[in-house]
Amino acid sequence: MLTIKNTRKNSLIHSPGGEALRLLFNGSCDADVNNTVAQATFNEKKWIWVEDKKAGYVAGYITKDMGEQVEVHLNDDSIRIVNVNETDKMNPPKFDKVEDMADLTYLNEASVIHNLRLRYLSNLIYTYSGLFLVAVNPYQKFPIYTDEIIRYYKSKRHHEMPPHIYAIADSAYNEMLQERENQSILITGESGAGKTENTKRVIQYIAAIAGDSAGDSSNTKMLGKLESQILQTNPILEAFGNALTIRNNNSSRFGKFIRIEFNSSGQIVGANIERYLFEKSRVTYQTPEERNFHIFYQLLRGASPQLKSELLLDGSLNDYRFTKNSLKDIEGVNDSTEYQTLVDAMNVVGISENEQSDLFRVVSAVLHLGNIEVASSRNDQAQIYETSSSENVCNLLGIPIAEFTKGLLNPQVKAGREWVTQARTKEQVLYSIEALAKSLYERSFFALVDRINKAIYRPKNSSYFIGVLDIAGFEIFKQEEYKLEGIEWKFIDFGLDLQPTIDLIDKANPVGILSCLDEECVMPKATDKTFVEKLHSFWKDKSPKYQVPRFQQGFILQHYAAKVEYKTSGWLDKNKDPLNENITKLLARSSNQYIASLFSDYLGDITDNDKKNRVKRGVFRTVGRHHKEQLHSLMQQLYSTHPHFVRCIIPNEEKCPGKIDVPLVLDQLRCNGVLEGIRICRAGFPNRLSFNEFRRRYEILTSGIIPKGFIDNKVAAEKLLDAFKLDTSQYRIGSSKIFFRAGVLAELEEIRDTKLSQLFSDFQAHCRGWLARKAHVKRNERLRAAIIIQKNIRALNSLKANPWWKLFLKIRPTLNCTKVDELQRQIRLRDDKILIDKEEILKQTRQREIDLEDEVKELNDELEEIAGKCEQLSQSKKILESKMQDRGLLDVQAQLLAQQEVKNNQKEIIHIEHSNKLKRKYLYLQNISDDYLRSEQRTH
Numbered sequence: 046m047l048t049i050k051n052t053r054k055n056s057l058i059h060s061p062g063g064e065a066l067r068l069l070f071n072g073s074c075d076a077d078v079n080n081t082v083a084q085a086t087f088n089e090k091k092w093i094w095v096e097d098k099k100a101g102y103v104a105g106y107i108t109k110d111m112g113e114q115v116e117v118h119l120n121d122d123s124i125r126i127v128n129v130n131e132t133d134k135m136n137p138p139k140f141d142k143v144e145d146m147a148d149l150t151y152l153n154e155a156s157v158i159h160n161l162r163l164r165y166l167s168n169l170i171y172t173y174s175g176l177f178l179v180a181v182n183p184y185q186k187f188p189i190y191t192d193e194i195i196r197y198y199k200s201k202r203h204h205e206m207p208p209h210i211y212a213i214a215d216s217a218y219n220e221m222l223q224e225r226e227n228q229s230i231l232i233t234g235e236s237g238a239g240k241t242e243n244t245k246r247v248i249q250y251i252a253a254i255a256g257d258s259a260g261d262s263s264n265t266k267m268l269g270k271l272e273s274q275i276l277q278t279n280p281i282l283e284a285f286g287n288a289l290t291i292r293n294n295n296s297s298r299f300g301k302f303i304r305i306e307f308n309s310s311g312q313i314v315g316a317n318i319e320r321y322l323f324e325k326s327r328v329t330y331q332t333p334e335e336r337n338f339h340i341f342y343q344l345l346r347g348a349s350p351q352l353k354s355e356l357l358l359d360g361s362l363n364d365y366r367f368t369k370n371s372l373k374d375i376e377g378v379n380d381s382t383e384y385q386t387l388v389d390a391m392n393v394v395g396i397s398e399n400e401q402s403d404l405f406r407v408v409s410a411v412l413h414l415g416n417i418e419v420a421s422s423r424n425d426q427a428q429i430y431e432t433s434s435s436e437n438v439c440n441l442l443g444i445p446i447a448e449f450t451k452g453l454l455n456p457q458v459k460a461g462r463e464w465v466t467q468a469r470t471k472e473q474v475l476y477s478i479e480a481l482a483k484s485l486y487e488r489s490f491f492a493l494v495d496r497i498n499k500a501i502y503r504p505k506n507s508s509y510f511i512g513v514l515d516i517a518g519f520e521i522f523k524q525e526e527y528k529l530e531g532i533e534w535k536f537i538d539f540g541l542d543l544q545p546t547i548d549l550i551d552k553a554n555p556v557g558i559l560s561c562l563d564e565e566c567v568m569p570k571a572t573d574k575t576f577v578e579k580l581h582s583f584w585k586d587k588s589p590k591y592q593v594p595r596f597q598q599g600f601i602l603q604h605y606a607a608k609v610e611y612k613t614s615g616w617l618d619k620n621k622d623p624l625n626e627n628i629t630k631l632l633a634r635s636s637n638q639y640i641a642s643l644f645s646d647y648l649g650d651i652t653d654n655d656k657k658n659r660v661k662r663g664v665f666r667t668v669g670r671h672h673k674e675q676l677h678s679l680m681q682q683l684y685s686t687h688p689h690f691v692r693c694i695i696p697n698e699e700k701c702p703g704k705i706d707v708p709l710v711l712d713q714l715r716c717n718g719v720l721e722g723i724r725i726c727r728a729g730f731p732n733r734l735s736f737n738e739f740r741r742r743y744e745i746l747t748s749g750i751i752p753k754g755f756i757d758n759k760v761a762a763e764k765l766l767d768a769f770k771l772d773t774s775q776y777r778i779g780s781s782k783i784f785f786r787a788g789v790l791a792e793l794e795e796i797r798d799t800k801l802s803q804l805f806s807d808f809q810a811h812c813r814g815w816l817a818r819k820a821h822v823k824r825n826e827r828l829r830a831a832i833i834i835q836k837n838i839r840a841l842n843s844l845k846a847n848p849w850w851k852l853f854l855k856i857r858p859t860l861n862c863t864k865v866d867e868l869q870r871q872i873r874l875r876d877d878k879i880l881i882d883k884e885e886i887l888k889q890t891r892q893r894e895i896d897l898e899d900e901v902k903e904l905n906d907e908l909e910e911i912a913g914k915c916e917q918l919s920q921s922k923k924i925l926e927s928k929m930q931d932r933g934l935l936d937v938q939a940q941l942l943a944q945q946e947v948k949n950n951q952k953e954i955i956h957i958e959h960s961n962k963l964k965r966k967y968l969y970l971q972n973i974s975d976d977y978l979r980s981e982q983r984t985h
């Protein structure tokens with residue numbers, strides 16, 4: 046029993062489970078730690094709702110304020126007590142159901158859970174909490190993932206719309222386009238919390254908005270082929286990689302990182318899936334409340350009889366060891382329909398019928414492997430008497446049965462330098478059968494992921510990506526950014542310093558747990574015990590995060606959320622993951638190409654040299670090392686992206702809609718860092734903008750502050766900050782960005798919105814004014830016109846009554862008014878004639894021009910001819926001259942000169958005649974045009 050004292054009015058009480066209770070009176074109360082106050086509302090009777098572990102919620106009321114004590118009387122006459130934390134203060138009711146919990150005035154566990162709970166009970170499953178989006182699994186379908194909702198969220202700002210996974214997807218997409226930076230969305234949470242559902246929603250949203258950025262697709266029904274293929278990878282991966290567990294009917298038994306690739310204009314050009322940590326042990330063992338991977342049930346229930354007979358499957362779920370002890374059905378799920386969905390999805394992705402049958406062949410082989418019955422002979426040697434299952438296995442896997450059986454029962458192993466045949470016990474054979482079944486299924490699953498990637502991955506056209514990580518427990522905080530930007534930042538230890546624990550697991554020197562395990566795996570005679578002893582010698586009392594357990598063989602690690610005790614039995618074996626090499630070699634040479642490809646790394650004879658290499662390779666590729674390398678590469682990728690965080694919360698363990706188990710939720714909030722996330726967000730500078738972006742967005746708020754012409758973006762941003770009169774504690778200026786405390790940018794955005802809407806109103810007012818003025822002028826003109834028309838009509842009407850006018854009208858037909866008419870007619874006729882003459886003159890002029898041109902051409906030809914003759918004459922003159930020289934005939938020269946003169950004279954006469962001719966023609970044309978001009982003038 047706890048006695049709570051000095052509880053102030055309006056202060057917050059919260060139960061051991063963290064439920065919030067607002068006290069509307071002064072006083073205190075006793076608390077029974079077994080009960081949880083769910084909700085408290087006080088009216089005059091001061092009602093209180095208390096959760097009773099047995100009875101559920103029970104209502105009670107507070108009878109009286111007794112000084113420092115408050116009794117809560119329940120309707121079953123008992124008294125319930127609550128735990129009060131005096132330091133916790135209650136937020137005013139206006140903060141109830143607040144969309145971003147970073148906005149809470151008082152931040153504490155109770156307020157956070159109170160808010161989440163209120164929202165959850167109002168079917169609001171998404172809530173922002175500073176750095177994260179918190180998503181509480183509703184366990185029911187809300188209509189919040191429709192095409193219409195997608196359209197609402199498209200290109201909206203973060204806080205413009207209620208919290209939603211689409212808002213996160215949208216900001217990742219827009220930031221990718223604006224910042225030209227890869228993005229990642231890290232979706233984490235416990236099993237069953239909703240990671241995979243939210244991952245699917247992110248991909249659905251991105252496929253809808255980015256599939257066709259040219260048009261307004263926003264419609265999942267109108268997706269392109271690639272987008273559909275990406276979406277259809279889901280049912281395939283879920284069939285082979287998901288299973289029913291106690292916590293989740295559709296639990297992913299592997300982690301995945303899906304990268305959606307975009308070109309520079311933001312259209313999807315491909316996708317790639319990387320998988321992590323596959324739970325292959327489920328193939329051979331499940332608890333009675335759980336199932337094997339879905340595909341086993343789907344195939345046995347949904348495949349056609351013909352396919353089943355091809356796969357040699359003539360039994361039902363109860364006939365196969367690997368399925369018979371499991372739960373068979375999932376509520377609300379029809380495996381046969383799911384099988385059809387799977388086949389349809391594989392067809393969409395482009396997995397051919399042959400490839401599908403290869404995948405199913407492996408599933409069937411695994412089922413038959415489980416049914417191989419191994420007996421023990423008298424000398425403890427394993428025997429297989431009933432061979433039908435082995436025959437089926439060999440038939441399906443394309444390997445000879447004799448060698449398979451021999452490899453299982455009497456494998457060849459190396460003993461020193463010799464190869465010897467070893468007899469195996471029943472347990473050893475069963476172990477290697479199970480190891481084979483697990484490895485076969487796992488390799489086939491990995492090959493399936495590779496095949497899917499082959500269909501959807503086109504790295505060539507890719508410029509950026511958005512990666513969606515669906516995996517339990519991932520954390521990256523980019524606090525180094527402050528350092529890079531030169532921001533003064535006092536590191537606050539929020540309990541997030543996980544480095545000592547990470548070192549303990551990961552470090553090579555001093556040897557961390559994984560390295561130590563790898564080392565032990567190659568040590569002769571090493572056992573799980575020697576491994577643990579070695580670990581203790583390295584870490585006991587040397588790391589505060591490492592402890593030695595009292596009773597078990599293992600160690601205790603202090604993780605972020607809690608201490609975890611690890612039992613190390615079987616670790617060495619699991620890390621080596623040994624397979625019977627006699628069998629794997631057989632499989633590598635299988636007559637079935639697909640099966641052979643799964644084990645191609647075992648191809649080739651194991652010579653001494655190979656063996657050495659194999660062992661060496663084994664050292665580097667233990668299970669632990671493989672995971673470590675994979676995760677390291679994942680972290681590298683994540684660090685190169687802009688991260689967005691989604692924290693999924695499981696509300697209760699009964700998969701029950703509308704029920705929130707407060708201690709369970711509180712536990713998750715504590716473990717997944719939501720509370721720290723909010724604190725970091727409030728303590729640090731969670732919003733940042735580059736100088737350029739800041740100036741571009743907010744210059745509008747302070748017209749005239751930034752002078753015209755070029756000015757450095759940083760200087761401009763500083764001027765703007767001064768003009769905003771922001772408190773300097775609210776921001777920090779880095780070397781390329783400005784960092785803001787939570788809420789500052791939201792405020793600026795609000796002011797900007799107001800300003801923009803004011804500007805737009807002004808603009809609209811201007812436009813409307815202009816239109817109205819134009820309409821007014823038109824109306825005035827119409828009015829004037831109407832007045833004139835009226836005036837004329839009135840004049841006409843008044844004239845109508847005038848007797849002179851009447852007389853005039855009467856006598857008009859008899860009047861000789863033809864003169865005017867005749868004149869008009871003559872004018873018309875003359876006009877017509879002028880027109881015709883004009884045309885005729887033009888025609889003639891054109892014709893004359895053409896004739897003249899022809900004549901000029903002829904004269905030119907004549908001139909050329911004369912010139913040619915002259916040339917000839919000068920030639921003959923030259924000849925004659927030379928002859929004269931030869932013969933001394935000077936008199937001939939004189940004669941020729943005389944001839945030449947005659948010729949020249951003739952030429953001159955021709956020239957004169959020609960120019961006279963041209964003159965005459967010119968005068969003639971002049972006359973014509975004068976005539977024409979005169980007639981024109983007359984016309985006018």
Ligand SMILES: Nc1ncnc2c1ncn2[C@@H]1O[C@H](COP(=O)(O)OP(=O)(O)OP(=O)(O)O)[C@@H](O)[C@H]1O
Binds near residue numbers: 184186187242
């Ligand atoms: N947003 C949601 N809307 C409706 N149902 C949901 C939602 N999120 C989760 N669920 C329900 O909860 C179940 C578990 O969710 P999901 O498989 O996504 O969990 P998980 O965190 O991926 O778990 P695991 O780690 O075991 O794979 C889903 O099958 C679905 O029935």
